[in-house]
Amino acid sequence: MLARHAEDMFWAGRYLERAEDTARMVRATLLSTVAESPVQAIDRMQNLIRTLRVEVPTPSEDVQSMAEHLTKSPPMLRSEAGLSIDVQAAASRLVALPTLAGSVVFCIGRARENFRSLRDQIPSELWEQINQFYLRLRQDDFAATMEHDPFQTLEFIRVSCQTLNGAFESSMSRGEGYRFLVLGQNLERALMTCRLIQSRYPAMDGSSYDEMALTLRSVSALEAYQRAHQSSPLAADVARFLLVDDLFPRSALYCLRLSETQVESLAPQGKPPPLRRLGQLRSELEYADFNHMVSDLPSHLTALESGVRDVAELVSDYFFRNAEAFDLHSQAIKPGASS
Amino acid sequence: MSAAPAFFDEAVDEQGRIRDHYRPVQEWFDRLSLEQVKALEGQRNESFRRQGITFTVYGGDEGTERTWPMDLFPRVIDAEEWAMLERGLIQRVTALNRFLDDIYTGEQAILHDDIVPRRLITSCTGFEREAMNVAVPLGARCLVAGIDLVRGADGTYRVLEDNLRNPSGISYVIENRAAMTKLLPAAFADLAVRSVDHYGRSLLRALRSIAPPACGDDPTVAVLTPGIFNSAYFEHAFLARSMGVELVEGRDLVVDDHVVAMRTTRGLERVDVIYRRIDDHFLDPVVFNAQSTLGVPGLMAAARAGTVSIANSVGNGVGDDKAVYAYVPDMIRYYLGEEPIIPNADTYLLWEEDQRAEVLERLDQLVVKPVAESGGYGIVIGPTATDAELAEARDKIMQDPRNWIAQEVVNLSRLPAWAGDAFAPRHIDLRPFVLCGEQVEVIPGGLTRVALREGSLIVNSSQGGGSKDTWVLGRPDQPKPEANR
Numbered sequence: 001m002l003a004r005h006a007e008d009m010f011w012a013g014r015y016l017e018r019a020e021d022t023a024r025m026v027r028a029t030l031l032s033t034v035a036e037s038p039v040q041a042i043d044r045m046q047n048l049i050r051t052l053r054v055e056v057p058t059p060s061e062d063v064q065s066m067a068e069h070l071t072k073s074p075p076m077l078r079s080e081a082g083l084s085i086d087v088q089a090a091a092s093r094l095v096a097l098p099t100l101a102g103s104v105v106f107c108i109g110r111a112r113e114n115f116r117s118l119r120d121q122i123p124s125e126l127w128e129q130i131n132q133f134y135l136r137l138r139q140d141d142f143a144a145t146m147e148h149d150p151f152q153t154l155e156f157i158r159v160s161c162q163t164l165n166g167a168f169e170s171s172m173s174r175g176e177g178y179r180f181l182v183l184g185q186n187l188e189r190a191l192m193t194c195r196l197i198q199s200r201y202p203a204m205d206g207s208s209y210d211e212m213a214l215t216l217r218s219v220s221a222l223e224a225y226q227r228a229h230q231s232s233p234l235a236a237d238v239a240r241f242l243l244v245d246d247l248f249p250r251s252a253l254y255c256l257r258l259s260e261t262q263v264e265s266l267a268p269q270g271k272p273p274p275l276r277r278l279g280q281l282r283s284e285l286e287y288a289d290f291n292h293m294v295s296d297l298p299s300h301l302t303a304l305e306s307g308v309r310d311v312a313e314l315v316s317d318y319f320f321r322n323a324e325a326f327d328l329h330s331q332a333i334k335p336g337a338s339s
Numbered sequence: 340m341s342a343a344p345a346f347f348d349e350a351v352d353e354q355g356r357i358r359d360h361y362r363p364v365q366e367w368f369d370r371l372s373l374e375q376v377k378a379l380e381g382q383r384n385e386s387f388r389r390q391g392i393t394f395t396v397y398g399g400d401e402g403t404e405r406t407w408p409m410d411l412f413p414r415v416i417d418a419e420e421w422a423m424l425e426r427g428l429i430q431r432v433t434a435l436n437r438f439l440d441d442i443y444t445g446e447q448a449i450l451h452d453d454i455v456p457r458r459l460i461t462s463c464t465g466f467e468r469e470a471m472n473v474a475v476p477l478g479a480r481c482l483v484a485g486i487d488l489v490r491g492a493d494g495t496y497r498v499l500e501d502n503l504r505n506p507s508g509i510s511y512v513i514e515n516r517a518a519m520t521k522l523l524p525a526a527f528a529d530l531a532v533r534s535v536d537h538y539g540r541s542l543l544r545a546l547r548s549i550a551p552p553a554c555g556d557d558p559t560v561a562v563l564t565p566g567i568f569n570s571a572y573f574e575h576a577f578l579a580r581s582m583g584v585e586l587v588e589g590r591d592l593v594v595d596d597h598v599v600a601m602r603t604t605r606g607l608e609r610v611d612v613i614y615r616r617i618d619d620h621f622l623d624p625v626v627f628n629a630q631s632t633l634g635v636p637g638l639m640a641a642a643r644a645g646t647v648s649i650a651n652s653v654g655n656g657v658g659d660d661k662a663v664y665a666y667v668p669d670m671i672r673y674y675l676g677e678e679p680i681i682p683n684a685d686t687y688l689l690w691e692e693d694q695r696a697e698v699l700e701r702l703d704q705l706v707v708k709p710v711a712e713s714g715g716y717g718i719v720i721g722p723t724a725t726d727a728e729l730a731e732a733r734d735k736i737m738q739d740p741r742n743w744i745a746q747e748v749v750n751l752s753r754l755p756a757w758a759g760d761a762f763a764p765r766h767i768d769l770r771p772f773v774l775c776g777e778q779v780e781v782i783p784g785g786l787t788r789v790a791l792r793e794g795s796l797i798v799n800s801s802q803g804g805g806s807k808d809t810w811v812l813g814r815p816d817q818p819k820p821e822a823n824r
Contacts, residue, residue, distance in 0.1 A: 001585075001603060002585055002587060002591050002601060002602065002603055002604075003602045003603055003604055004588070004590070004591055005585075006603075113567075116391075116567055117566075117567050119573075119577075119580065120585075120586040121586075124390070127391065128389050128390050131388075131390070131391045132389045135388065135389075176604060268605050322602075322606060
């Protein structure tokens, strides 16, 4: 397929995943603050903002100041929904502020733009679904709805994202386009899980069930964890589950394996750089001595995160910019494969 | 205007009776209540919005994607009338292809024989010297043509314009039909409306038929678009999807040693036929506009070397120049030895001194058009223009008479359209689409455009126009031709 289309597909996958994960995390965080003191609530919201690492310069100042603002004025007021007003305002922005790079609205807008330039490549059902979803998020009353009824709204976002996943899983051919989409999605998912552990681990250390539950709920892992572990959770167990569980689809290991499968079938032959890096990263995680790893979790997580970033870079160089590096005179132009 | 203008009513005859071919449709609509129509309108808008069936209006920002305005009341053309139009369109486009081939790769016989004045061609902005001696397989230079037809007060179909460069609108023909079959399935009852769904296949077959002979029997076709910000991007994506080919932008293509290739995830892949939806002047910065980033450097040289075919051909603007248009009936006589089946609208050439004098006398009664524009830009409609606008038009004509033509006002025919609370007569035109490959084929019907404002004669969607599904009725005794493909 066209390199440009492949790149758009990859990024559509990343943005979709990012939107869904953000909605899950915001929902878990808001839920956990309902019965908490305002100070605790603010703590958790700041933690979430750190997890999400909203990166792009201007809008991130917005979030930065949001985090600072939360520290300065411990809010006592509660909103209609019973939440601390400032915490809820922060949540609303993470979901509904279109200018904030990383907000749900922003990510869905980007995903739609990518799909829009892929309209000849993707099933109409998928396009209609993302278009409808986006148009709802951009309606004038959306931000107000999020303020008024955050849980319902976040539920709507989760269901819409899952419908999108269903649309491409059930109607897209398993060709290159599908594989780049799934690759983008799983690399982003691995990154998000990794960051969640990074920012939540200190809070969980030796602490209450609530902190564990919040971490697990943030990636919809609580029920799966409880089925797998009957004893009361320890921070290390939670981290192990989210990093290397074999069966849970949001564990870092699971995401890396699935990514590896995609790259293997995308690579024309041999072991190109993105596949090599991905294989190394996956086997380091898979065969690591977890007890050793947990003794210095932060540095391992940092290494894992930058490893995933490397993979994304290599995928980009190898598949999307490949043709630019071609020496026209030494490389034969292949006859077209399409009909 | 003093006297009330007379119009031809499509659905009603002079005695006020519903015409036969409109009777089932009219009766079906008569049975609808106000609430039912409103519900249908709501469903239609929602469905177009969800599907993102939009067109872009330049100049706005967030609201630039507007949903496509389709009126519910269809236009109906009976089998016999269509058979005449089909013959006329095939005749006209065949002659135009012959003309373009004669000009660019032939002996320019029509100029030598003084049928068309040579200075008319050499002064034409659409005449591309870069296209001289670039052969096109099958001479299919207008691979896709959109011919605008109107009916004046006497009901005669006339050609108002030929669009031989990048005629757009076919995607809306197909989407209109898809929407109508979902919204009003019962209205189609037993009418044997001819299908338009096969367009993608027909277009692909035509494009493959003009592939360079050397590329074998499985040529690779691609659609070339300026990108998602172009007003017709929806259509470009639609066409690529319905043909199952890649939708490329200029930056996806490279030319090496006169071979065009696209950048894929597995390196470079050869492209044999390009259906381009980019204007001539942006196609190749080497020979045309050097500032253009939409095009592909070296593309024209590849076309000249015969390693890639480009559709529609470069330089077709010389065939749809509005001054050249006046000579199309003569071309039909000259190349085909036939009388034109569909006449032109009455046209005055302003570079001819006597015609110009007459036109300047009656400027307030005529329509004045720039010769090389499309989309309704630059048109001055005499009867509704202000004095200042008329004076400006007069100046422009005097400065550059070659650049203008004048036509009698055609009082476009009328058909009911929804006007918010009832169906009311509105003016319409018709753009059928003609495909040329190994044979010439007309897609049944075409895009009916409608001026939704009361009394307006402007049907362009950029200027408040809408569209209608166009139903060509099959002959009940004959199988549908599309079914055999």
